[in-house]
Amino acid sequence: MEHSWMERFDVSIYNAVSTEQLRGLRDRMHVELRPSLFEDVIEWNKSVNAAHDRLIAGTIALAEQTLRLEGFGVPPVPYAFVAVGSAGRAEQTLWSDQDNGIVHAVPPEGREAEAETYFRLLADRVHVWLQSAGYPPCPGNVLCTNSLWRKSDDAWKSMIREWYDDPVWENVRYLLMTADLRCLHGDAGLVRSMRNGYMNMLAQTPSMLGHMLQNTLHHKMTIGVLGNIITERYGDDAGAFDVKYGAYIPLVNGIRLLALAAGVAEPSTLGRLDALRAAGKHAPADVDRWREAFVTALELRSLARHEKEDGLYTTRGMIDPESLSKENKRRLKSCLRTGIELQQTVRKTVERLADGAPKKRGGSA
Template sequence: MNDSDWSRLLMRIGSAEDARDLRGMRNEIYALSAACPASGAIDGYYRRLNAAHDAIVRRAVRLAEAETARSGIGSPPVPYAYMLFGSGGRGEQTHASDQDSGLVYEDRPERAEEAETYFAHLSGTVVRMLVEAGYPPCEGNVISRNPAWRRSLGEWKRQLDEWFADPTWEAVRYLLIVADGRCVAGDERLVRELKEYYYGNMPVHPVIVGRMLDNTMRHKVLVGVFGQLLKERYGEDSGSLDVKYGAYIPMVNAVRLLAVQAGLHETSTLRRLERLREAGWLDEDEKSAYEMAFLLFLRLRLMTTERTEDGVRTSNGMVSAAKLTKDTVDELKEALRIGKRLQRVVRKRTLGEPGGPHRGGRT
């Protein structure tokens, strides 16, 4: 695998003629990704991998526009942006990726009905094409064909107001999902305005941060009080480690909450860490330690158990015992201790207790 291979693949994705072409090119991504890279190159590897995923989504949007026009519905009646959430929004998708998506379009009251008809058809077509290309829809229904995640900018703002005003568990979960959203196709200005409105709401709803903390701390780092790894004890995954929910997600959540409190619009976890350091919320040693741990978690995510069913690749998020060598276990124990320390720091910072970051502020 080298940069020229990826560059040629991206060019071919950009000229794919249908979902079948996109599926073949997604299979080529796996072929180019045959060997897990060394830890020192993992961030560059993820950038290339996610650039390929982005290109497939972007091409699916363009193909869907053409199909919608052929159907007689026409062209986009107003500017719009297609968004990715979850690991796609953070630029952290692995080989087995589903669809977490949304859509925002410009407010034009005189064309509201036309816009809803058009974007309902467009988003449904995009989702279908990506399913055919090997990307299953989000199990939680956070997807652009769902009207709840496909709105005009004004409707999106009103929905954010409702979530901020009534911070139930589900509303807070949705607000955290929006924090990871980014534009992958269309008019980025719309997503930028949506995110500015989102961050502008944070200071006037201080209770929401406490609710976000509860959600953020839901997943615990899988290291015991004596430094032992907390592996699966029963079933077919006995002896495996849940890297997704026991390492990766806890760190993603903790860094995201710090970034939200700091008013940082970045979605990548690594970029959030860098911006938190620049804003004075982390010092260089803290940033470096958290970055080292997170890069290991990214590498281990590529080692999780994958299955292919009906041509769709999925992962259970587990690293099998056979892949947990002594060196890997030693690295992992240290990284998990760092992740656990980060969770304590975030809790203290959010609750205003001594020992949390106290420098910097909203930028």
């Protein structure tokens, strides 16, 4: 992709005054950012996520402007619109959904209701407009419209503390999701403060790593004992390989937990791998293999079947193994084998760190 296209894209977002224009820009991304136009999947991933970031930030800015024109004023306190999931890790595909939230500063005494009303209205407007632009809502309701993911920084920190104190499966899942949180628009300092608090709590609660381990290893690499690629047996996807949950997610989850165990707060998978290598806690050759496996999963995920349904870009993360070249089949099998080794390393690392640590009540469901 030429830099001039991204520059024109930025100008078009800045000048957008309607949801129809935003939708046109989203559709244009699918033309200008086709994976086949890029020789390197990492550069493709950077370009795709830069475009998503710009479009979403532009949607938020337009929502702010519209609320101001409608008489609701400006944001009453500083805030950060945050991305979670693949958006938080800067690993969205062209057809990713919405995973987001809002962190705002504590309002002055007596203005709590004003802040709650403003950010609820902003969240509703952004959510609807992103849907209009083709972003389906997160099926797990990790959305700025959900009050669980929209609150003051103090309330966020209290909620995170509650999750640490009661490590049942769902709370641990939320903690792992929060580790991927990234500021998309607004006051990044609010997110840094929250992330620092998160990491400090983890350092003070090493037994939490054991609970995180069970959640992290929930998704397995889908390769058979004889080295065969395991495909879907039934339904519309029969014969297809689930590259998202059979390769990509297990790698993301494993690398995330190794990073957390090493005190790394970086939200992106590639950033976590770089930090792990620099920290020297694992053999450089191992980290390089994990990186190669992740890049393979990232590339094959970009080839997953996708569709446009009711105006929304969606995918089930499936690829047809028979459509892969001989080399890509070899790379996929190598990726899956490396993923198994990674999960074994994660288990050994966490069990060693968590051994003897005070246990919290709760655990896996």
